[in-house]
Structure formats: structure tokens, C-alpha cells
Amino acid sequence: MPAVKLREPAPLARVPAENEDIALLAKALGHPARVGIVQMLHEKQSCIGCDIVDEIGLAQSTISEHLRILKAAGIITGSIERPRVCYSLNAGALEPLRRFLDDVAKRAAHRQ
Amino acid sequence: MPAVKLREPAPLARVPAENEDIALLAKALGHPARVGIVQMLHEKQSCIGCDIVDEIGLAQSTISEHLRILKAAGIITGSIERPRVCYSLNAGALEPLRRFLDDVAKRAAHRQ
DNA sequence: ATCGTTCATCGTCGAATAGCGATGAACGGG
DNA sequence: CCCGTTCATCGCTATTCGACGATGAACGAT
Numbered sequence: 001m002p003a004v005k006l007r008e009p010a011p012l013a014r015v016p017a018e019n020e021d022i023a024l025l026a027k028a029l030g031h032p033a034r035v036g037i038v039q040m041l042h043e044k045q046s047c048i049g050c051d052i053v054d055e056i057g058l059a060q061s062t063i064s065e066h067l068r069i070l071k072a073a074g075i076i077t078g079s080i081e082r083p084r085v086c087y088s089l090n091a092g093a094l095e096p097l098r099r100f101l102d103d104v105a106k107r108a109a110h111r112q
Numbered sequence: 113m114p115a116v117k118l119r120e121p122a123p124l125a126r127v128p129a130e131n132e133d134i135a136l137l138a139k140a141l142g143h144p145a146r147v148g149i150v151q152m153l154h155e156k157q158s159c160i161g162c163d164i165v166d167e168i169g170l171a172q173s174t175i176s177e178h179l180r181i182l183k184a185a186g187i188i189t190g191s192i193e194r195p196r197v198c199y200s201l202n203a204g205a206l207e208p209l210r211r212f213l214d215d216v217a218k219r220a221a222h223r224q
Numbered sequence: 225a226t227c228g229t230t231c232a233t234c235g236t237c238g239a240a241t242a243g244c245g246a247t248g249a250a251c252g253g254g
Numbered sequence: 255c256c257c258g259t260t261c262a263t264c265g266c267t268a269t270t271c272g273a274c275g276a277t278g279a280a281c282g283a284t
Contacts, residue, residue: 019147027142031272032135035212039131042216045223050230062273064232069271082281083230091220098213100147104154105210108203111157143242162260174243176262181241194251195260 018096025097028073033058034066041076041089049084130208137209140185145170146178153188153201161196 029035033056040048040055053063067087070076074093078085141147145168152160152167165175179199182188186205190197 019144019151023142023144023147026138026140026147028138029209030135030139030142032132033272035131035135035138038216042219058272059274060231061233061275065272068232080231080280083228085231089216089220091216094213094216097141098210098217101206101210101213104150104201104203104206107154108201145242170242171244172261173245173263177242180262192250192261195258197261 022097022100025073025075025094028069028075029097031066033063034070037063037066037070038075038089041087042091047079047086047088049081049086052087134209134212137185137187137206140181140187141209143178145175146182149175149178149182149199150187150201153199154203159191159198159200161193161198164199 029038036056037052040052050060052067053060056063058066067076067078071078075090076087077090078087080086141150148168149164152164162172164179165172168175170178179188179190183190187202188199189202190199192198
């Protein structure tokens with residue numbers, strides 16, 4: 001045990017866990033194909049199968065990867081329905097990011 | 113001039129320019145340090161100089177790069193004030209992303 | 225039992241990110 | 255005129271991303 005207390009490594013000062021969260025959500029949306037997928041799931045309420053591949057116009061493996069990223073971020077969920085997988089939006093997951101942006105917009109408008 | 117009309121390369125089917133826009137904004141926010149910077153500029157209304165470097169806790173060159181990315185996305189602006197640069201938030205730039213998220217949230221809540 | 229469909233995973237490639245230190249430009253002040 | 259401060263830019267390295275084709279797993283249908 002050292003005699004002096006070393007300065008805490010600090011979680012990077014100004015980078016609380018909440019920001020980490022927001023950044024992860026934003027990153028997950030940080031690709032046009034993924035925005036398109038969310039848009040699709042948002043319009044066609046119904047969950048979708050491989051139609052996404054046709055709509056977006058990328059290779060199946062690529063779409064699968066994008067779906068994996070969205071799933072990992074909690075933005076979508078997939079339930080198997082052999083032989084397909086039925087994806088649907090989990091709108092609640094986006095709340096932290098949405099609230100962050102709302103907050104910025106509101107305060108900015110408020111002080112004009 | 114070929115006799116037949118070739119199929120248009122298509123802007124990637126379902127990936128309209130608007131989504132591209134949203135994705136670019138999201139990408140710019142896709143890093144905790146950048147979220148922190150926006151948060152800073154949002155709280156301390158006043159524009160900031162190099163205080164950001166102290167607050168975030170990354171090397172000056174790294175912060176400079178993050179600022180460049182935010183600037184490129186139109187999210188912040190910087191006005192020189194020798195020898196410093198005064199950054200401030202351009203909240204309006206985030207609107208497309210904010211509206212997108214609001215839309216998703218609203219429609220999701222509506223159909224419950 | 226075989227086939228077809230749907231999807232995930234793997235390996236690979238090039239491009240982009242993220243981080244740093246070092247260097248350089250641009251002043252305002254002594 | 256030199257100095258210090260602030261910031262941008264330049265290499266450079268390591269890691270991650272994005273895309274693809276090929277392969278494989280998991281069934282329903284024939």
C-alpha cells in the first residue's frame with residue numbers, strides 16, 4: 001500500500017456513464033443502412049424478415065451484421081419464426097439519446 | 113448511346129439523402145468525448161476555449177480532432193478570439209436527428 | 225431423407241477512427 | 255523583437271468498420 005494516494009485514473013473526467021450510453025446509441029445509428037432499417041421497422045409496424053435485404057440493397061451478410069449491431073445496442077429485437085427471423089423496433093431503447101437531444105434543443109430555444 | 117436503358121445504379125434503394133443526413137449526425141455523436149463536448153457547450157452557454165481539453169481528459173491533439181469532426185457535422189462552430197478559439201453549439205443542426213427520434217418515439221407510444 | 229429457404233458466422237480486404245507526441249502557425253504582451 | 259499561449263496539422267500505430275462471398279446451421283416441405 002503506497003503512502004500517498006495516487007490521483008484516481010478517473011473515468012475520463014467529463015465522460016460519465018450516461019454519455020457513454022448516449023454515444024453507443026448514436027454510434028449504432030451512425031450508418032445510413034441502419035437508419036434505413038430503423039425507418040423500415042418504424043413504418044411497417046409489422047416485423048420483417050429478409051425483406052430488409054431487398055429494401056436496403058446490400059449483401060445479406062452485410063445486412064445481418066447491421067442487424068447484429070442494432071440488436072447489440074438494444075434498438076431492435078429478433079424473434080425466430082422459422083425459417084425467418086422477425087425483427088421489431090424497441091423504441092424505448094432510444095430514449096436516452098432522444099432525451100439528450102430534446103434537452104439540447106429545448107434549452108437552446110428557450111434562451112434564443 | 114446504348115440501345116437499352118441500363119438499370120440505374122440506384123442510391124442504394126432505401127437510403128434516401130435524408131437518412132444519410134441523420135446517419136452523419138448520429139455518427140458525429142457516436143463517441144463519448146464528443147457527447148461530452150456537446151454537453152459542455154450546452155451547459156456552459158458561454159463558448160469555451162481549451163477548457164474542453166481539461167474537462168474531457170484527452171490530449172489536446174485528440175480533442176482538436178473531435179472538435180473538427182463536430183464542426184464538420186455542423187454541430188458546433190468556432191470563432192477565433194486570439195489566441196483562443198471560442199466554440200459554441202449550433203443546436204439547429206441536430207434537428208433532423210432529433211425529429212427522427214421524436215417521430216419514432218411518438219408513433220411507438222401512440223400505438224402502444 | 226433430401227431439398228430449399230433464411231439467417232448467422234467466418235475470413236479477408238481496404239478504409240476509416242482514435243489516440244498520441246511533435247511540430248508549426250498566429251497572434252497578444254512583455 | 256522575442257515569448258508564451260492556444261490551437262491545428264502531421265506522421266504514426268493500433269483498432270474498428272463496412273463490405274463481400276463462402277460456408278454452415280436450422281428447420282419446413284416435399
